[in-house]
Amino acid sequence: MYEATNEQNNDAExxxxxxxxxxxxxxxxxxxxxxxxxxxxxxxxxxxxLGTAAVIDASFEVKKGEIFVVxxxxxxxxxxxxxxxxxxxxxxxxSVVVGGSDISKVSDKELRRVRQQKISxxxxxxxxxxxxxxxxxxxxxxEVQGVAKPERLARAEKILSLVGLEGWGEKYxxxxxxxxxxxxxxxxxxxxxxxxLLMDEAFSALDPLIRREMQEQLVLLQSELDKTIIFITHDLxxxxxxxxxxxxxRDGEIVQIGTPDEILTHxxxxxxxxxxxxxxxxxxLTAGGVMEPPLAVVNLSxxxxxxxxxxxxxxxxxxxxxxxxxxxxxxxxxxDVMKQVxxxxxxxxxxxxxGIDPVSPETSLNDLFGRAVESPIPLPVVDDAGRLVGALxxxxxxxxxxxxxxxxxxxxxxxxxxxxxxxxxxxxALALTExxx
Amino acid sequence: xxxxxxxxxxxxxxxxxxxxxxTLDAVFDFIRAILVGAYDGIEWLFSAPPYWxxxxxxxxxxxxxxxxxxxxxxxxxxxxxxxxxxxxxAMNSLALVLIATVVTVVISIPLGIWAASSNRASAIxxxxxxxxxxxxxxxxxxxxxxxxxxxxxxGIVATIIFSMAPGVRFTELGIRGVDQEVVEAGHAFGSSPxxxxxxxxLPLARPTIMAGVNQVIMLSLSMVVIAGxxxxxxxxxxxxxSLSRIDAGLGFEAGIAVVILAIFLDRVTASFGKNTAxxxxxxx
Numbered sequence: 279m280y281e282a283t284n285e286q287n288n289d290a291e292x293x294x295x296x297x298x299x300x301x302x303x304x305x306x307x308x309x310x311x312x313x314x315x316x317x318x319x320x321x322x323x324x325x326x327x328l329g330t331a332a333v334i335d336a337s338f339e340v341k342k343g344e345i346f347v348v349x350x351x352x353x354x355x356x357x358x359x360x361x362x363x364x365x366x367x368x369x370x371x372x373s374v375v376v377g378g379s380d381i382s383k384v385s386d387k388e389l390r391r392v393r394q395q396k397i398s399x400x401x402x403x404x405x406x407x408x409x410x411x412x413x414x415x416x417x418x419x420x421e422v423q424g425v426a427k428p429e430r431l432a433r434a435e436k437i438l439s440l441v442g443l444e445g446w447g448e449k450y451x452x453x454x455x456x457x458x459x460x461x462x463x464x465x466x467x468x469x470x471x472x473x474x475l476l477m478d479e480a481f482s483a484l485d486p487l488i489r490r491e492m493q494e495q496l497v498l499l500q501s502e503l504d505k506t507i508i509f510i511t512h513d514l515x516x517x518x519x520x521x522x523x524x525x526x527x528r529d530g531e532i533v534q535i536g537t538p539d540e541i542l543t544h545x546x547x548x549x550x551x552x553x554x555x556x557x558x559x560x561x562x563l564t565a566g567g568v569m570e571p572p573l574a575v576v577n578l579s580x581x582x583x584x585x586x587x588x589x590x591x592x593x594x595x596x597x598x599x600x601x602x603x604x605x606x607x608x609x610x611x612x613x614d615v616m617k618q619v620x621x622x623x624x625x626x627x628x629x630x631x632x633g634i635d636p637v638s639p640e641t642s643l644n645d646l647f648g649r650a651v652e653s654p655i656p657l658p659v660v661d662d663a664g665r666l667v668g669a670l671x672x673x674x675x676x677x678x679x680x681x682x683x684x685x686x687x688x689x690x691x692x693x694x695x696x697x698x699x700x701x702x703x704x705x706x707a708l709a710l711t712e713x714x715x
Numbered sequence: 716x717x718x719x720x721x722x723x724x725x726x727x728x729x730x731x732x733x734x735x736x737x738t739l740d741a742v743f744d745f746i747r748a749i750l751v752g753a754y755d756g757i758e759w760l761f762s763a764p765p766y767w768x769x770x771x772x773x774x775x776x777x778x779x780x781x782x783x784x785x786x787x788x789x790x791x792x793x794x795x796x797x798x799x800x801x802x803x804x805a806m807n808s809l810a811l812v813l814i815a816t817v818v819t820v821v822i823s824i825p826l827g828i829w830a831a832s833s834n835r836a837s838a839i840x841x842x843x844x845x846x847x848x849x850x851x852x853x854x855x856x857x858x859x860x861x862x863x864x865x866x867x868x869x870g871i872v873a874t875i876i877f878s879m880a881p882g883v884r885f886t887e888l889g890i891r892g893v894d895q896e897v898v899e900a901g902h903a904f905g906s907s908p909x910x911x912x913x914x915x916x917l918p919l920a921r922p923t924i925m926a927g928v929n930q931v932i933m934l935s936l937s938m939v940v941i942a943g944x945x946x947x948x949x950x951x952x953x954x955x956x957s958l959s960r961i962d963a964g965l966g967f968e969a970g971i972a973v974v975i976l977a978i979f980l981d982r983v984t985a986s987f988g989k990n991t992a993x994x995x996x997x998x999x
Contacts, residue, residue, distance in 0.1 A: 364903055394905035405900035409918045419904045470904060 295342040295474055295506040296363065296397075301372035303333040303358050309370045322530055332358035334530040336372070342473070345500060345507045349517040350527030356510045359527070360478050363508065364397045365389045376474065394423050398470040402479040404459040406451040412462050413438065413447030419470035430469075437465045441495070457488035464496075468503070477509045481516065493519055514553060518542070518562040526550050538562045559679055565646060566639025568678040569659045569668030572598055578607060582618040582626050583711070585610055586704055595698040596655045598666055599630050606658055606666040608632040612699050619711055636660035639667060643678060650675055732858055743862045750868045753814050761806035766797055769806070777979065781986040792975040801950060801972040808949035809976060811867060811942065812935045815874040819931050823879050824924065827886020828912065840883060848880040852938060856945050870942025870951070878934035885927025889920030925988030932980050936973060950976075 304312045306329020315325055322331040332355040340346040350356045361367045363374055365381045373380045377396045381389055398419060406415045413434055414421075420430035438447055441461040451459050460480060467475055481489045493516060500507055511517050517524050518538040525535045526546075534546035542562055545551035574597040576585040589597050589612045599607045607630055614629035636658040637646060650657060650672050659668040736743070761769055770793045778786030796805045830837040855876050859869035893916050901911040917924075943951020950969045957966030 361899075366899055366902055390905040390907065392905075393903060399900070399903040401896050401900055401903075403894075403896050405894070405896040407897060407915060407918075418900075422904050422906050422910070466900075466904075476903075 293342060294339050295376075296508070297339040297375045298363070299337050299373045299375075301333055301336040301359070301362060301374065302331065302370045303355075303362055303367055304329045304331045304370045306330050313371055331530050333362065333369075336532050338525055338532065338535055340474075340506060340508060342506050343504050344522040345497075345509060345520050347509045347511060347517040347521035347524045348527060349511055349514060349521075349524055351512055353529075354527040355530040356512075356527050357478060360476050360508065360510050363476055364393055364399060394419070394470065394472075396472050397474040397476060398467040398472045399476040399478065400460070400463045400467045400480040402482055404451070404456075404463045404483075406459060406462055406466075408451055410450075411447060412443065412449050412451060412454065415451060415462055416447070416465040416469055418466055423470075434465070434469050437469045438462075440468070440499070441465045455488075457484050457492065460484060460492065464499075468499070468505075474506045474508065477507060479510055479512070482511065482513065489516070496520065514557045515561065518557055526553065539564070539567050543567070560644040560647075561642055563643045563678050564639060565637050565641045565643070565657075565659050565670055566668070568643065568674055569639070569670050570656075570674055572656075572658070572666055572669040574598060575600055575666065576610065576626070577602070578626055578630070580626070581624045582615045582629075583624075583708060585626055586612065586615045586619055586708060589615070589698065590701055590704040590708075593698055593701070598658055598669070599626070600666050604665045606636050606660045606664060609634065609655060609658075612704070616699060616704065616707055619707055622711055634658065636666075637670070638662070643675060646670065646675065732861055736862055746872075747863050747868045750814065750871050751866075754810055754867050754871065757813055758807055758810040761810060762803060766793075766802050770794065770797075773979065777983055780983045785982050785986075789979055792979060796972045796975055799968040799971065801953070801968055804948070804950045804953055804969065805972045805976060808936075808939045808951065808973070811871055811874065811939060811947060811949060812932060812976075812980070815871050815878065815935045815938075816928070816932050818871075819875050819878050819882050819935070820928055822875075823882025823927075823931070824886050827883045827924075827927075828890060830883060830887040831890035831916075832908075837887065844880040844883055847876055852877050852941050853944070856941070860945050865946040867942075867947045869945045870939075870947030873945075874935050874938040874942060877938050878931045881930035881934065882927050885930065886920070886924050889923030889927070890916050892923060893919040922988050925984065929981060929984040929988060932984055933977065936977050936980065940973065 302309075302313050302316070306312065308328045312322075312325050312329040312331055315328075316322065316331060316334055322334060325331065334355075336359060338346075348356045348359060358367060362369045362382075363376070365374075369382045372382075374382055376392055379388070379392065381392055384392065407418070410418075413431060416438055417425075417430040417434035420433060421427075425433070435447060438444060441464050443458060443461050443465065446454065446458065451462060454462065460483075463480070481492050484492060496507070497520065499505075507520075509517075509520055511520075518541075521538055523535060523537055524541055525532045526541065526549075527533065528549055534541060534550050536544070536546075539562070541550060542554050542557065542559065545554055574589065574592050574594045576588050576597045576599055578599055578601050585597060585599075589595065595612045596609050599610055601607060609631050610626065610629050611631070615626070618625065618629055634653050634655070634657065635649075637649070637660070639659055639661060646657065650670065656669040656671040656674075658666055659670060661667050770790055773793060774786045774790040777789040793805075796802055826840060830840045852873065855873040856869060859872045863869045863872060897915055897919065898911060901915050906914070939947070939949060940951040940954050943949065943953070943955040946952070950973050953969035954966055954973075957963070957969065
């Protein structure tokens with residue numbers, strides 16, 4: 279009995295890496311009074327004489343192994359928020375629970391232990407010690423933890439090669455480029471072997487190209503090492519690229535928490551909507567997020583006559599072919615099916631073409647434009663099990679870019695460039711071969 | 716003209732001083748004994764060997780600290796001191812400056828660290844430093860004379876008080892000027908404040924602190940002359956004597972020796988400040 283509850287607790291802890299409840303951080307003369315009035319419905323701009331509310335009533339939970347991005351413009355309180363997560367600032371009110379202990383209430387000694395073992399940090403301007411070598415910087419966390427020198431240097435060496443800095447250990451930070459310095463910063467945080475990694479505008483000081491490279495490497499490292507990452511940024515594209523979930527902050531308050539897709543397609547208010555206007559949607563949106571239900575679908579076992587009838591009714595010149603379990607097989611053209619019908623054949627399989635590679639729902643739109651251009655008919659979207667789950671006509675891709683509703687409902691999604699065979703011709707052919715079905 | 720009201724500040728100071736000298740006599744005697752002992756020891760170290768041995772050692776120090784130019788310049792400068800017959804006085808003054816500097820640094824750097832760590836401490840220390848630095852230096856000599864009697868000790872004490880301010884101020888400035896993000900990084904990885912002070916704040920503040928030490932030495936040297944008035948001897952003794960005898964020649968000879976000492980000490984300590992580890996990577 280006891281063990282069972284204990285295990286349950288462990289499970290709960292495993293699922294949530296860090297949780298923040300009703301967190302306030304107010305700077306200034308009378309923080310308690312500011313919070314009282316904020317709760318009474320006052321706006322933070324009305325209370326500047328009493329103090330500055332940097333974080334107002336923030337609540338969220340970060341799941342183990344996810345990249346949680348806090349996004350906001352400067353002055354939105356995101357930097358203050360991240361600094362309360364490891365106790366660099368203590369919250370004025372509310373709680374921050376890391377690994378089961380509320381770090382706003384623990385002693386200094388216990389707080390240091392939490393920082394050593396649970397939560398490490400990467401800084402915007404790298405914050406390396408200029409008087410120490412790269413290797414010594416990377417090993418700093420281990421040094422603080424009391425690991426003996428030969429061991430900590432050996433471990434730091436490994437981490438340095440993990441972030442691509444093999445052989446740079448004996449240099450000083452001043453000799454490295456910005457991107458490389460931040461790799462050292464990242465190595466130092468990884469070396470601590472904490473589950474949680476705080477990253478405060480970690481890539482903002484880097485050149486765009488280097489930044490992109492670092493973002494990709496971070497995603498790669500995260501999938502290898504399974505860290506929980508809390509990432510602060512003012513760059514929406516970065517947030518959308520990295521984040522499993524994003525919290526959007528404005529004037530100290532969290533205005534929306536959601537997946538990149540949710541934030542893009544269902545912004546909580548005008549502020550968020552305006553913000554996401556500038557985002558590079560092609561990198562964020564996925565085939566699965568924008569696809570349409572496939573209408574022109576025919577069953578292989580239904581035979582050519584059935585297929586031809588479906589195409590006639592939908593006024594299309596081609597259709598996707600699936601088997602009984604809805605596994606995607608290929609496409610058929612009305613011309614070919616017509617020939618089969620006229621030849622009184624009941625074999626649809628003979629005319630199925632497999633010319634178009636299906637796309638997976640996770641593919642980002644960015645990777646689909648080229649293929650959409652080449653393909654005369656909509657791209658079939660097929661899940662991992664091989665089932666046809668949707669279709670991507672060109673118009674849908676365009677609509678997703680323009681952020682206009684893409685489901686017209688009136689048009690079948692098959693917008694082939696080849697005009698379908700006139701309806702009367704098909705009907706006549708079907709009538710002629712009435713007895714075959 | 717009699718003022719409307721008269722604050723008997725002078726009387727209070729005298730009463731306070733009387734009380735101090737009678738009740739804390741033993742303490743002052745103890746301090747005096749230590750300072751005299753230290754002074755005699757260092758003075759002996761400089762005066763006992765032949766002058767050319769000492770010159771060679773100083774030149775070697777200058778060479779090591781800065782380069783061959785300063786080494787050669789130092790040898791030349793000290794030779795001039797010998798030539799104007801101020802060698803013994805110069806060594807006496809150098810001993811006084813060294814003692815005063817060591818004591819000042821030992822007191823002022825911890826004070827500076829304290830002032831950097833707490834705004835309240837800073838607010839308390841600041842006016843006291845202002846007072847110590849702007850009060851005419853000779854005024855210190857009188858109570859120092861009363862407490863420690865004529866000799867080298869009141870000179871050392873007055874010098875310490877006078878040169879304390881830059882040591883504290885530069886230390887505070889240096890530590891407060893350390894990149895806050897690096898200090899935050901120390902905290903973020905679970906370092907204790909003492910470790911952050913030792914491994915991050917002091918090393919990164921070192922150039923500024925060394926500039927402060929340099930200023931302490933310079934102020935000590937300028938105080939050496941004034942200390943001559945209370946019988947501290949050395950170059951100051953000759954300057955004071957030349958003043959009372961209207962002997963411009965003697966005064967200039969003692970004065971040029973002070974200048975040479977000043978340049979030597981300034982260049983050597985300044986190059987210690989520059990040779991910090993922070994720039995090591997770029998230099999090597």
